[in-house]
Every structure is written in C-alpha cells, then in structure tokens.
Amino acid sequence: MKKGLFALLLVGVLVLSVVASGCISGGGESPSSTTSSPSPTETTTSSPSSTTSSPSPTKTTTTPETECGSGEVVIWHAMQPNELEVFQSLAEEYMAMCPDVTITFEQKPNLEDALKAAIPSGQGPDLFIWAHDWIGKFAEAGMLEPIDDYVTDDVLNGFAPMAQEAMQYKGHFYAMPFAAETVALIYNKNMVSEAPKTFDEMKAIMEKYNDPDNEKYGIAYPLNAYFLSAWAQAFGGYYFDDNTEQPGLDQPETIDGFEFFFQNIWPYMAPTADYGTQQSIFLEGRAPMMINGPWSISDVKKAGIDFGVVPLPPITKDGKEYWPRPYGGVKDIYFAAGIKNKDAAWKFVKWFTTSPEVIKELSLQLGYIPVLKEVLNDPEIQKDPVIYGFGQAVQHAYLMPKSPKMGAVWGGADGAINEILQDPENADIKAILEKYQQQILDNMNG
Structure with missing residues (x-):
C-alpha cells in the first residue's frame, strides 16, 4: 500500500439519506432534514x-x-x-x-x-x-x-x-x-476530562453545563428520525422490523425510548431540531458534548477543539443495562x-x-x-x-432497514417527532406515536 500519499481526511457523509437511512454512499453531506430522513451516507455532487x-x-x-x-x-x-x-x-x-x-x-x-x-x-x-x-x-x-x-x-x-x-x-x-x-458521543476534552461511561454520568455533565439563559447547553444534538433512533431502539423498540416488514412506533419499548429521550436529553438541548444550529453550539464551545457522525469531524477539527469520541453510554433501567442503538x-x-x-x-x-x-x-x-x-x-x-x-x-x-417498505416509515417517524416538538413537556407521546403508526400502515397499504 502506498503510504502518505494524501493527508488524513475524514469523510463527510450525507444525511440522510439515512437513511437515514443512512448514510453512506461514499460522500458527503450531513443528515440535516427534519421532515425526511434518508441515509446519512448518501451524497450529492455537482458535475458528472x-x-x-x-x-x-x-x-x-x-x-x-x-x-x-x-x-x-x-x-x-x-x-x-x-x-x-x-x-x-x-x-x-x-x-x-x-x-x-x-x-x-x-x-x-x-x-x-x-x-x-x-x-x-x-x-x-x-x-x-x-x-x-x-x-x-x-x-x-x-x-x-x-x-x-x-x-x-x-x-x-x-x-x-x-x-x-x-x-x-x-x-x-x-x-x-x-x-x-x-453516530457517537463527541466530547470537548477541555470541558469533559473523562468520557462518560454510563448515561447517569452523561446526564451529570449535561446538568453541569446547561445554562439556557446564557445560550449554553448540556448537549448539542440534531434531531430527526435518524438521530433519535438511538433512543427509540434502546429498550428493544424499533421504527421498522426488516424481518416482519412492519413498523413499530406503537410498540411499548419504542414509546419508552421516545419518552426517555424527551425526559432526559431534550431538557438540556437548545429548543431547535436544526442540524446546523445544534452543531454550531458545540463548535462554539457552548456545549460540552455533541451527538453526531464521522461526517462532522472535519468541522470539529477546524474549530480547534480537543475532542474524543465514544459510543453513547449505556442506560441502567430496572436493574438492567441498555445500550442506545442508533441506526448504522x-x-x-x-x-x-x-x-x-x-x-x-x-x-x-x-x-x-x-x-x-x-x-x-x-x-x-x-x-x-x-x-x-x-x-x-x-x-x-x-x-x-x-x-x-x-x-x-x-x-x-x-x-438500517433494507426493505423498500422502510420508505413509508421515515415520514411518519419524523411527523411524530415534529408533533411532539410542538409542546414537548405536555405531549402525549404514546398517542402521537400510535397515530403515526397507523398513518405508516395506511401508506404501506396504499
């Protein structure tokens, strides 16, 4: 293999596609849409x-x-x-x-x-x-x-x-x-001396730095169906099962994951789902951590941040350990x-x-x-x-699901998230997810 022919480059990957579907074609935009979630690895370029x-x-x-x-x-x-x-x-x-x-x-x-x-x-x-x-x-x-x-x-x-x-x-x-x-947890080493090994440690860091009155937050996190998948699937839930080819927004475990996110992470975020805004908060040193993918690393380096990368830490619930499971x-x-x-x-x-x-x-x-x-x-x-x-x-x-039926799921999952975001503190998450589950089924059945 030829060594040293090129400088080390970190690839930017598209969003969603992700996808979210995720993302990978071999190129690079970042997943940023809040209304549709294609693969974060898809890419578009201009001249053939x-x-x-x-x-x-x-x-x-x-x-x-x-x-x-x-x-x-x-x-x-x-x-x-x-x-x-x-x-x-x-x-x-x-x-x-x-x-x-x-x-x-x-x-x-x-x-x-x-x-x-x-x-x-x-x-x-x-x-x-x-x-x-x-x-x-x-x-x-x-x-x-x-x-x-x-x-x-x-x-x-x-x-x-x-x-x-x-x-x-x-x-x-x-x-x-x-x-x-x-996606993984990217943390600023000047603010976080040791990466959190558990979700409780991660939450303590978020609590320490959260200061919304001064536009500082506990975590920076773009929000759409792709990014939220880690928590929706943490306790055994899922948006879509490739084996049964059925959606799962109404599954109790999926509902638990959504509720966990909006109770334990959303309160420490800037109140926006926008990709660019959330990333800027981390790049400007206004949050100690960011959840994002490898496509974001070049910007982190350009910002001069001394950073580390670790998996999203496990959650202990009812005496059991659950790992967040973001789409891959x-x-x-x-x-x-x-x-x-x-x-x-x-x-x-x-x-x-x-x-x-x-x-x-x-x-x-x-x-x-x-x-x-x-x-x-x-x-x-x-x-x-x-x-x-x-x-x-x-x-x-x-x-990331492979069935073409997954195409009907992204809109429903993003629709549910957008409706919850209208009033996160009072939203009936279970009812909203059940509503969009039925919408997805209707779309699948024509």
Whole structure:
C-alpha cells in the first residue's frame, strides 16, 4: 500500500439519506432534514465526470494473492473529490498488478435516478457505490446482479456481522461492504476530562453545563428520525422490523425510548431540531458534548477543539443495562443487473473489500470505519481515536432497514417527532406515536 500519499481526511457523509437511512454512499453531506430522513451516507455532487484510472508504470508485478480479470470495469458513484482521489489511487495499484484490467469511475450527480434510467435499458455500469439501504428496493426492481456463486464462507466470515447482513437481501448476495458508520458521543476534552461511561454520568455533565439563559447547553444534538433512533431502539423498540416488514412506533419499548429521550436529553438541548444550529453550539464551545457522525469531524477539527469520541453510554433501567442503538449504515459496492464484465468486476471488488491493506488505507486516509475484522483488530487502527471511537459505536448500532417498505416509515417517524416538538413537556407521546403508526400502515397499504 502506498503510504502518505494524501493527508488524513475524514469523510463527510450525507444525511440522510439515512437513511437515514443512512448514510453512506461514499460522500458527503450531513443528515440535516427534519421532515425526511434518508441515509446519512448518501451524497450529492455537482458535475458528472468520467475518470479512467490507468495502470502505474512503476507497478507491474502481479502477486500470487491477486486474482486478475481482463477488460474494463465501470463504476458509478457520487463520491466527494477527496474520496475519489483515494479510490483512484487504489485502483491504479490494482491495475498495476493486473495490467489487462481497466477500472473506470464515472461520477453521477443524481446517482439513483441515473441508475434507474440506465440499468433497465442495458446502459448501466458494472458496479456502483452507495449505502446498503438501497439493496432492497434495487433488488425488488430487478436492478441488481446476484453474486451468490462468488461469496464463499471464508469471504463472508471475514466481515463484521453488521456488514455481512448489509450485503444480502432475501437470501441473495448483491454487494460487498467496505466501511460502516453511525453516530457517537463527541466530547470537548477541555470541558469533559473523562468520557462518560454510563448515561447517569452523561446526564451529570449535561446538568453541569446547561445554562439556557446564557445560550449554553448540556448537549448539542440534531434531531430527526435518524438521530433519535438511538433512543427509540434502546429498550428493544424499533421504527421498522426488516424481518416482519412492519413498523413499530406503537410498540411499548419504542414509546419508552421516545419518552426517555424527551425526559432526559431534550431538557438540556437548545429548543431547535436544526442540524446546523445544534452543531454550531458545540463548535462554539457552548456545549460540552455533541451527538453526531464521522461526517462532522472535519468541522470539529477546524474549530480547534480537543475532542474524543465514544459510543453513547449505556442506560441502567430496572436493574438492567441498555445500550442506545442508533441506526448504522454500511458502504457497499453493488453489482448492477446487466453487468458486462462480471468476472473481472468480482475479482477487483474482492481484492478491494477483503484486502486488509486496502481497507486500512481507506480508514487512515478517509476516516472510514472498517468492517473487515482483521483491520478492526489492527493496532494502528485501534490507536486512532476517531476511527476507534466510531468503530466501537458501530458495535451497538442497529442496521438500517433494507426493505423498500422502510420508505413509508421515515415520514411518519419524523411527523411524530415534529408533533411532539410542538409542546414537548405536555405531549402525549404514546398517542402521537400510535397515530403515526397507523398513518405508516395506511401508506404501506396504499
């Protein structure tokens, strides 16, 4: 692996998509919408471009471990420039080892629309990169190519459990994972000397710093369905169950999670759900902690804050310990239906997603959270406070639903949150969630 070719960059990830659905395509906006929650990993970029990476003339030796195909492999994406730079560099390394292969990256400003227009007409790419939460709707639409014959047990078992789940849908494999993301607790070390290990410790910090009369608060926290998922799912609740394909806003455990949030966290926040406002409060030193994702770290660094990253701390309730379970996303490389060079595409993707050197490079250069077990256990990765902190948070994440029916849930969950926010102190949370549960069911049933 080439070392030191680029400065360490932390990737910005989009919102929601998240998504919230979460987020990951490989690029970057932050999840900020309070009316719809797509994946925080989705990204949009402005000008479409096609880049063909050519083999480096200085690297021509094929190692025995590298399987080489031949011909061109076309990959569509919506990555940010810093991400694309690293991906191209890695592709050049592969092509130096496999000189009969050409890897071409094509950027699409609206990737989903481009794919839906091109794949059915046979004009799509071989591969495309986006968050795992597209896998259900694209598979149901017949726009993905199964790779069941390629994914062996040794390949599958090399990934963390959440990543294994993110590459398959209804018994078939359609994609290969290379990174994950979720939200975590980011704290200012000049205000918080030691990260809270329990929710009670976190609450004590919030109480200490909360001073709304002087526009200072206990915590900064953007609020929408994606961000609130950590608490909705903390006690066993859920917005949507991928197995039953049913919403769960009216489940007692989901109601408990909402009530916990509005009783124990909302009182220490500025009274706004706005993403930009909440983030600014932390960046300006007006809150000791912020709940946000890896896409926010570059701004934290620019603000000059000495910070740490840890998972949201566990809650003790009725003698039991419950971990908040925010939605987690996985970055996938998908195989498109109508793929023109499947064998060469598989060999490249297998190398890219299962080579520890590649995944480590993505982590160190872009701040990606690895899902390859070997890299998760790498001492150098574990020494990086950001990667390690978010990596630990991923262990408690709730995989973003893959079913296309999840699309009907985001609006209802955000609608419930917005109605509660009209009068948080007096809102009948149970009744509101039951109301929007029925609304979601009505939307699902047409």
